[in-house]
Amino acid sequence: MRRDELLDAAEDLLCDQGSAALTLAAVADRAGVSKGGLLYHYGSKEALIKGMVERLIEDFDALLAAQPGDTYTERYLAATLAAVRSGRLRRWAVVTGASGNLFLLAPLREAMTRWHREGLSEEPDPVASQIVRLACEGLWDVASHDPELNTEADLQALERRLKALIKPSPA
Structure with missing residues (x-):
C-alpha cells in the first residue's frame, strides 16, 4: 500500500466521521491493510497527521x-x-x-x-x-x-x- 492511499483513507475517515474517529486501527481498516502495514509507514497517529x-x-x-x-x-x-x-x-x-x-x-x-x-x-x-x-x-x-x-x-x-x-x- 502506498503512503498516499493511507493518507487518503485517513482524510476520508476524517471527512466521514470527524477527528474523534481518527485512530490507527480505523485508518488501517478504511485502507484495507493491517495495523502493522499502516505502522510501517506511519508509526503513530501524530506521524499520520504530520504526513497529511x-x-x-x-x-x-x-x-x-x-x-x-x-x-x-x-x-x-x-x-x-x-x-x-x-x-x-x-x-x-x-x-x-x-x-x-x-x-x-x-x-x-x-x-x-x-x-x-x-x-x-x-x-x-x-x-x-x-x-x-x-x-x-x-x-x-x-x-x-x-x-x-x-x-x-x-x-x-x-x-x-x-x-x-x-x-x-x-x-
Missing part, C-alpha cells in the same frame, strides 16, 4: 508552481481559485481540524509564512498584494466550510476585482 499536513503543503506548492502570472501574487490568486474550484478545500479543512496539536501544524504555519512573504517586496504594490493574499485566505476558509456559497460567476467577479487591485498603475 505535509502533503497539503506539497499539493499547494505544486498548484502554485503550475499557475501562470507575472507576479507571485497573481499565481497565488490563481492557485487559490483553482483549489476552490476543484474542491481541494475539503482536504484542508479536515486535516487542519484534526490536529489540536500546534506542533503538528507547525509546518503549515511555516508554509503560510512563506506563502505570504514570498516576493512581496518585489510586487508593484506590496500593500495591494498583501490584501489580495489575505482575501485568498478568507475565500479559502469560507469556501472550505460552505463550498456552495460562490457560483462560478461569483468566483470570476472576485477574480477580476482582486486582479484589478494588483494590476500596476499606468505610469
Whole structure:
C-alpha cells in the first residue's frame, strides 16, 4: 500500500466521521491493510497527521508552481481559485481540524509564512498584494466550510476585482 492511499483513507475517515474517529486501527481498516502495514509507514497517529499536513503543503506548492502570472501574487490568486474550484478545500479543512496539536501544524504555519512573504517586496504594490493574499485566505476558509456559497460567476467577479487591485498603475 502506498503512503498516499493511507493518507487518503485517513482524510476520508476524517471527512466521514470527524477527528474523534481518527485512530490507527480505523485508518488501517478504511485502507484495507493491517495495523502493522499502516505502522510501517506511519508509526503513530501524530506521524499520520504530520504526513497529511505535509502533503497539503506539497499539493499547494505544486498548484502554485503550475499557475501562470507575472507576479507571485497573481499565481497565488490563481492557485487559490483553482483549489476552490476543484474542491481541494475539503482536504484542508479536515486535516487542519484534526490536529489540536500546534506542533503538528507547525509546518503549515511555516508554509503560510512563506506563502505570504514570498516576493512581496518585489510586487508593484506590496500593500495591494498583501490584501489580495489575505482575501485568498478568507475565500479559502469560507469556501472550505460552505463550498456552495460562490457560483462560478461569483468566483470570476472576485477574480477580476482582486486582479484589478494588483494590476500596476499606468505610469
